Amino acid sequence: MLAAFSRPPEAKGEEVNGSILIAAEPVVAYPGLTEAGQYLGPVSEVAKAQGFTADEDPYEIAIGVKTVVRADFHKDVGSRVMRQSTLVFLAHAYAVSITVIGGTEDEVEELVDGVSFGK
Numbered sequence: 001m002l003a004a005f006s007r008p009p010e011a012k013g014e015e016v017n018g019s020i021l022i023a024a025e026p027v028v029a030y031p032g033l034t035e036a037g038q039y040l041g042p043v044s045e046v047a048k049a050q051g052f053t054a055d056e057d058p059y060e061i062a063i064g065v066k067t068v069v070r071a072d073f074h075k076d077v078g079s080r081v082m083r084q085s086t087l088v089f090l091a092h093a094y095a096v097s098i099t100v101i102g103g104t105e106d107e108v109e110e111l112v113d114g115v116s117f118g119k
Contacts, residue, residue, distance in 0.1 A: 018102045020111060024094040036088045037069045039095040043086050044071060051075045052084055063087070066117040068098075072108075083108045087115065 027033050030042070040058045047054075052073035061070050068087040075082045085108050087098045100111035 018107055018111065019100070021099045021101075022097070023099075024096045027090060027093050027095055030095065033090075033095065036090050036095070039088050039090075039097070040069060040071050040086070043088065043097060043099075044073075047071075047073045047084060047086075052082075061087075063115055064117045070112075085112055087112070 030039065033039060037058055037060075044054060052075045055072040055074060058069050058071040060067050062068075066089060068089045071086050071088075073084040073086075075084070080103060082101060082103065083105060084099060084101045086100075089096055098115055100108055100115075102108040102111060
């Protein structure tokens with residue numbers, strides 16, 4: 001697991017702390033998992049447990065040479081809205097998720113646009 005934040009997590013701020021979290025779990029931990037989209041079931045459960053609501057059904061997007069499955073969520077935090085997008089793919093017997101969090105759709109899209117895969 002690897003996480004990066006706009007500012008240290010303990011630093012106080014008025015805005016949502018934009019962040020990226022990359023995690024990988026062995027596929028064998030999820031019996032029957034053969035497609036990336038199936039991993040979004042557990043991801044969605046965790047998001048919902050944290051108060052997030054799905055914006056729409058997951059969908060595939062291409063990022064460079066790789067196709068990933070994307071799910072978008074939002075959560076009201078006081079007078080602000082926290083947005084989360086999770087990208088999932090399978091690689092080398094792992095389910096890999098890249099989750100970006102931001103305070104606006106533009107911020108989330110900027111973080112997602114920064115994701116790239118080599119050849």
